[in-house]
Amino acid sequence: MKLDEFFVTGEPLIYGAYVSIAVATLGITFILTYFKKWKWLWTEWIPTVDHKKIGIMYIIASLLMLFRGGVDGMLMRTQLALPELKVLSSSHYNEIFTTHGTIMILFMAMPFLIGLMNIVVPLQIGARDVAFPFLNAISFWSFFMGAMLFNISFVIGGSPDAGWTAYMPLAGNELSPGPGQNYYLLGLQLSGIGTLATGINFLVTILRMRAPGMTLMKMPIFTWSTLITSIIIVFAFPVLTVALALMTFDRLFGSHFFTLANGGMPMMWANLFWIWGHPEVYIVILPAFGIFSEIICTFARKTLFGYKAMVFSMIAIAGLSFIVWVHHFFTMGAGAGVNSFFSITTMAISVPTGVKIFNWLLTLYKGRIKMTVAMMWSLAFIPNFVIGGITGVMLAMASADYQYHNTYFLVAHFHYVLVAGTVFACFAGLYYWYPKAFGHMLNERLGKISFWLFMIGFNVCFFPLYFVGLMGMARRMYTYSPGLGWTGINIVATIGAFGMGLGFIVLVYSIYYSARYGKRDVTGDPWDGRTFEWMIPSPPPHYNFAKIPQVNRLDEYWYLKKEKGFKEAREVKEEELKPIHMPNKSHVPAIMSVFFFIAGFGLVWEWYWMAIPGLIGVLACMVIRSFDYNDGFYLSVEEVKKAHKVGEGN
Numbered sequence: 001m002k003l004d005e006f007f008v009t010g011e012p013l014i015y016g017a018y019v020s021i022a023v024a025t026l027g028i029t030f031i032l033t034y035f036k037k038w039k040w041l042w043t044e045w046i047p048t049v050d051h052k053k054i055g056i057m058y059i060i061a062s063l064l065m066l067f068r069g070g071v072d073g074m075l076m077r078t079q080l081a082l083p084e085l086k087v088l089s090s091s092h093y094n095e096i097f098t099t100h101g102t103i104m105i106l107f108m109a110m111p112f113l114i115g116l117m118n119i120v121v122p123l124q125i126g127a128r129d130v131a132f133p134f135l136n137a138i139s140f141w142s143f144f145m146g147a148m149l150f151n152i153s154f155v156i157g158g159s160p161d162a163g164w165t166a167y168m169p170l171a172g173n174e175l176s177p178g179p180g181q182n183y184y185l186l187g188l189q190l191s192g193i194g195t196l197a198t199g200i201n202f203l204v205t206i207l208r209m210r211a212p213g214m215t216l217m218k219m220p221i222f223t224w225s226t227l228i229t230s231i232i233i234v235f236a237f238p239v240l241t242v243a244l245a246l247m248t249f250d251r252l253f254g255s256h257f258f259t260l261a262n263g264g265m266p267m268m269w270a271n272l273f274w275i276w277g278h279p280e281v282y283i284v285i286l287p288a289f290g291i292f293s294e295i296i297c298t299f300a301r302k303t304l305f306g307y308k309a310m311v312f313s314m315i316a317i318a319g320l321s322f323i324v325w326v327h328h329f330f331t332m333g334a335g336a337g338v339n340s341f342f343s344i345t346t347m348a349i350s351v352p353t354g355v356k357i358f359n360w361l362l363t364l365y366k367g368r369i370k371m372t373v374a375m376m377w378s379l380a381f382i383p384n385f386v387i388g389g390i391t392g393v394m395l396a397m398a399s400a401d402y403q404y405h406n407t408y409f410l411v412a413h414f415h416y417v418l419v420a421g422t423v424f425a426c427f428a429g430l431y432y433w434y435p436k437a438f439g440h441m442l443n444e445r446l447g448k449i450s451f452w453l454f455m456i457g458f459n460v461c462f463f464p465l466y467f468v469g470l471m472g473m474a475r476r477m478y479t480y481s482p483g484l485g486w487t488g489i490n491i492v493a494t495i496g497a498f499g500m501g502l503g504f505i506v507l508v509y510s511i512y513y514s515a516r517y518g519k520r521d522v523t524g525d526p527w528d529g530r531t532f533e534w535m536i537p538s539p540p541p542h543y544n545f546a547k548i549p550q551v552n553r554l555d556e557y558w559y560l561k562k563e564k565g566f567k568e569a570r571e572v573k574e575e576e577l578k579p580i581h582m583p584n585k586s587h588v589p590a591i592m593s594v595f596f597f598i599a600g601f602g603l604v605w606e607w608y609w610m611a612i613p614g615l616i617g618v619l620a621c622m623v624i625r626s627f628d629y630n631d632g633f634y635l636s637v638e639e640v641k642k643a644h645k646v647g648e649g650n
Contacts, residue, residue: 006156006157007155007156008154008155008156008157008158011089011092013075013088013092014154014155017154017155018155021155043585045057046587046590047137047585047586047587047590048137048585049129049133049134049136049137049583049584049585049586049589050129050133050542051118051119051122051129051130051133051136052118052119052437052539052540052542054115054118054136054137054139054140055114055115055116055117055118055119055120055437056115056119056437056438057115057140057144058111058112058114058115058118058140058143059112059115059116059119059430061107061111061143061144061147062107062108062109062111062112062115062426063112063508065103065104065107065108065111065147066104066108066112066423066504067504068099068103068151069099069100069103069104069107069108070500070501070504072096072097072099072100072103073100073104073497074497074498074501075087075088075096076088076093076096076097076100077461077490077493077494077497077498078494079093079478079479080478080479080480080490080493080494081490081491081494082487082490082491083479083480083481083482083484083486083487084479084480084481084482085479088478090478090479091161093478094161094162094163094476094478095154095158095159095160095161095180096159097163097164097476098159098160098161098162098163098164098184099150099153099154099159099160100164101163101164101165102150102160102164102184102188103147103150103151104418105164105280105284105418106188106191107143107146107147107150107151107191109284109418109422109423109426110195110280110283110284111143111147112426113284113287113288113422113425113426113429114139114143114195114198116287116291116426116429116430116433117198117202117226117287118130118136119433119436119437120222120433120436120533121202121205121206121222121223121226122205122209122544123436123531123532123533123536123540123544124219124220124222124223124531124532124533125205125206125209125210125211125214125219125220125223125532126210126211126214126532126545126548126549126551127205127209127210127211127544128543128544128545128548128580128581128582129544129582129583130201130202130205130209131201131204131205131208131209132200132201132204133583134583134586134588134589134625135197135200135201136197136198136201137586137589137590138194138197138589138592138593139194139195139197139198139201140194140589141194141589141590141592141593142190142191142193142194142197142593142596143190143191143194143195144593145190145593145594145596145597145600146186146187146188146189146190146191146192146193146194146596146600147187147191148597149183149186149187149190149597149600149601149604150183150184150187150188150191151187152183153179153180153183153184153187157178157179157180157183157604157605158178158179158180159180159183160176160180160181160183160184161176161180161181162175162176162181162184163476165270165273165277166181166184166185166247166269166273167266167269167270167273168247168258168259168264168266168269168270169258169259169260169266171184171247171269172250172251172258172259172260173250173251179604179605181251182248182251182252182603182604182605182606183604185244185247185248185251186248186600186601186603186604187600188240188244189241189244189245189248189600190593190596190597190600192237192240192241192244193241195233195237196233196234196237196238196241198230198233199229199230199231199232199233199234199237200230200234202226202227202229202230203227203230203231203234206219206223206226206227206230207227210551211532211548211549211550211551212548212550212551213550213551213552214551217307217308217311217554218551218553218554218556220294220530220531220555221290221293221294221297221304221307221310221311222287222290222291222293222294222531223290224290224310224311224314225286225287225289225290225291225293225314226287226290228286228314228315228317228318229282229283229286229287231318232279232282232283232286232318232321233283235279235322236275236276236279236280236283236322237276239272239275239276240272240273240276240280242272243269243272243273243276246258246272247269248603250264252603252606267332270328270329270332271325271326274325274326274328274329275322275325277325277328278321278322278324278325278327278328279318279321279322281321281417281418282317282318282321284418284421284422285417285418285421285422286314286317286318287425288381288421288422288424288425288426289310289314289356289425291378291425291428291429291432292360292378292381292425292428293310293360294432294530294531295374295375295377295378295428295429295432296360296363296364296375296378297363297530298432298527298528298529298530299369299370299371299372299374299375299378299527300363300364300367300368300369301367301368301369301370301528302363302366302367303363303554303555304359304363305359305360305362305363305365306355306358306359306362307554309355309359310355310356310359312352313352313353313355313356314352314356316349316351316352317349317352317353320345320348320349320352321349323342323345324342324345324346324349325342326338326339326341326342327342327343327346327395327396327398327401330342330343330398330401330402330405331401331402331405331406336398339398340398342398343396343397343398346392346393346395346396347393347396350389350392350393350396353389354389357382357385357386360382361382364379372431372444372527373428373431373442373444373447373448373450373451374428374429374431374432375428376448376451377424377425377427377428377431377451378424378428380420380424380451380455381420381421381424381425381428384416384419384420384424384455384458384459385416385417385420385421387416387420387463388413388414388415388416388417388420388421389417391409391412391413391416391466392413392417395409395410395413403470404469406474406475406476407469407470407472407473407474407475408465408466408468408469408473408474408475409465409466409469409470410469410475411462411465411469411475412462412463412465412466412469413466415458415461415462415465416462419458419462420458424455427450427451427454427507430442431447432527433533434514435521435526435538436521436524436533436534436538436539436540437538437539438515438538438539439520439521439538439539440514440515440518440519440520440521441514441518441519441520441521441526442510442511442514442518443510443513443514443517443518446506446507446509446510446513446514447507447510449506450503450504450506450507450510451503452503453499453500453502453503453506454499454500454503454504454507455503456496456499457495457496457497457498457499457500457501457502457503458496458499458500459496460492460493460495460496460499461493461494461495461496461497461499461500462493462496464489464492464493464496465489465493467489468486468489468490468493471484471485471486471489472484473486521538523538523566524536524537524538524570525566526538528561529557529558530555530557530558531555531557531558532545532549532556532557534557535549535557535569535570535650536570536650541643542582543580543582543635543640543643545650546572546576546577546580546640546650547572547576547577547578547650549650557569570650572650574641577637577640577641578637579634579635579636579637579640580634580635580640581632581633581634581635582632582633582634582635583631583632584630584632584633586628588621588624588625588628591617591621592617592618592621592622594617595614595615595617595618595620595621596614596618597614598610598611598613598614598617599611599612599613599614599615599617599618600614601614602614
């Protein structure tokens with residue numbers, strides 16, 4: 001193999017990527033060396049099984065992926081700003097839109113929400129950790145290595161270019177030769193293993209580790225959304241795992257599950273992908289609904305209106321999410337009967353979603369609203385998401401979908417749903433729970449500047465795309481002729497995209513500024529919150545609660561504060577303290593994920609001399625874990641007393 005067949009060459013953007021990777025690597029190495037943080041990294045973060053630290057690592061990785069996916073998006077908009085531009089070649093454009101969709105959904109949105117779940121859910125249910133802390137660490141590291149494996153394709157071997165849906169036969173060896181599509185398959189497989197493990201972990205955690213008295217109908221709504229999301233993950237992700245494995249067999253070992261030859265069925269890939277893919281949409285939307293519900297209740301100073309209706313509507317959405325997948329290919333010849341059935345189920349799923357919208361509005365009604373940055377993101381979500389929902393119902397009409405399908409109308413719709421739903425929720429949740437995770441507040445002034453830049457830029461970018469889609473502009477096209485009348489709209493959309501990028505830059509700067517100058521959270525409850533995560537100091541001790549709280553009603557902590565006062569509601573007496581059992585740290589999950597990466601990289605290039613030792617390393621880590629009989633340690637009452645001022649709060 002020649003060197004230029006291994007490293008991607010030929011375009012200035014690629015060389016810029018090499019330089020940026022080298023500069024970032026040198027910068028990180030210098031900072032860790034200068035501040036003598038290598039030991040700290042090796043002993044405190046890499047081996048951690050603390051759900052809060054794992055959640056923080058998820059969020060940091062997701063912000064990096066948001067930067068990468070956002071740059072991809074701005075490159076696409078730059079290419080389309082004017083007719084017949086040459087910013088990107090056709091093949092490079094195909095790679096960019098493939099990586100943009102894949103990164104934003106699988107390596108940014110979902111892990112960001114999983115990071116918030118990790119930080120918040122065990123605290124909300126009064127638990128000291130997740131059910132399987134070791135598995136939780138494996139979940140993060142497998143996601144991280146899957147993301148890294150996917151991302152290095154940009155400079156080593158070449159990115160996948162068959163679209164984020166990877167439809168066959170386009171994704172087969174004949175039309176997508178080389179390692180690019182293999183990066184997609186192995187990167188998603190590694191990340192998917194971590195997500196499936198997370199779903200199992202949180203399902204068991206919520207069902208088995210709630211505080212005494214916390215029945216299911218007394219759980220916070222974000223915990224409910226996490227429970228339902230975990231159930232969807234457990235049922236949906238095995239489908240993706242199997243589908244990716246089958247396509248891997250087709251590409252690497254010459255099988256014919258999805259090929260045109262020898263009895264393969266390319267359409268079966270589309271079915272398997274969307275049987276997973278549409279529940280996946282709700283995997284990233286339902287936690288967002290939970291986040292908005294928590295924030296709206298807190299800053300409207302009211303109990304959530306229609307709590308039970310919210311719970312049952314989420315359950316209904318979860319059930320319906322598995323019987324709508326064919327609406328993604330109404331135009332592929334399934335027939336009128338099939339299209340009609342899935343058109344009805346798709347419209348039906350809008351009903352429980354509409355219930356939630358009205359519940360949020362009625363929660364806000366006559367509330368004493370406090371306009372924080374988190375609340376602004378939550379309020380902006382409602383009208384923007386409704387726009388996406390209404391256009392989704394338009395797309396659900398099978399006959400009309402023949403006009404909308406594969407146009408920028410569809411692009412505008414799913415961005416209004418996924419950005420206004422999920423990305424707005426990520427930013428809202430970040431501002432809301434940041435002081436709990438880090439012990440200081442994010443700057444509200446900078447946050448509001450970031451909000452307006454991003455929210456206005458979002459609407460300027462994507463609302464015009466509805467119209468250019470109705471004018472006939474097809475998605476995935478990398479250029480267009482001057483006489484089609486699309487130029488003005490594309491210029492406006494590109495300006496909006498850069499506005500969103502500017503908003504993200506301000507957000508990142510606000511994190512840096514707040515870390516240096518931000519107001520410290522000395523109370524542990526800066527928002528006058530309703531749930532148990534606000535009952536303990538910020539940042540929380542590694543054992544979370546000195547005393548596990550007792551639950552008698554929904555929003556127990558809120559009512560305790562009203563009845564007893566702030567200090568008494570959080571008070572822990574010395575005689576109530578008991579030894580606390582905690583899990584041990586372990587380097588095995590990180591080392592195991594490195595072996596996964598080595599095996600994945602070997603399979604990408606069909607270097608079995610590398611892949612087989614990597615898989616052996618994974619099995620060796622499993623064996624080492626199976627003979628690890630150390631089941632943790634106990635913090636004595638004296639150690640808890642030293643770490644926690646008895647009488648001053650849980």
